Amino acid sequence: MKRRAKITFDRQNCIGAAVCAAIAPKFWKMVDDGKATLVSGRNNPQIKRFELVVEVSEEDIKLLEDSARSCPVQVIEVMEVK
Ligand code: SF4
Numbered sequence: 785m786k787r788r789a790k791i792t793f794d795r796q797n798c799i800g801a802a803v804c805a806a807i808a809p810k811f812w813k814m815v816d817d818g819k820a821t822l823v824s825g826r827n828n829p830q831i832k833r834f835e836l837v838v839e840v841s842e843e844d845i846k847l848l849e850d851s852a853r854s855c856p857v858q859v860i861e862v863m864e865v866k
Pocket residue numbers: 797798799800801802803804805812819820854855856857858859860
């Protein structure tokens with residue numbers, strides 16, 4: 785069953801540890817400035833975060849939650865939304 789997840793990413797404070805991209809490469813890519821990028825994420829200047837709402841499988845939501853938990857500076861938030 786598909787679930788809907790909202791991912792919020794504080795890119796300013798990403799230290800480029802690349803753990804997220806190793807765990808969930810479908811959602812996280814490392815780019816030239818040495819930081820991660822949230823694939824298809826949109827910058828929300830009001831909260832200074834990148835955001836993305838996606839329909840994901842159970843497996844993908846686990847990978848996203850794992851990537852958030854494993855980030856050494858905790859700049860990723862994943863929550864289920866309706
Ligand atoms: S795990 Fe965290 S610090 Fe490392 S690249 Fe991903 S978001 Fe940035």
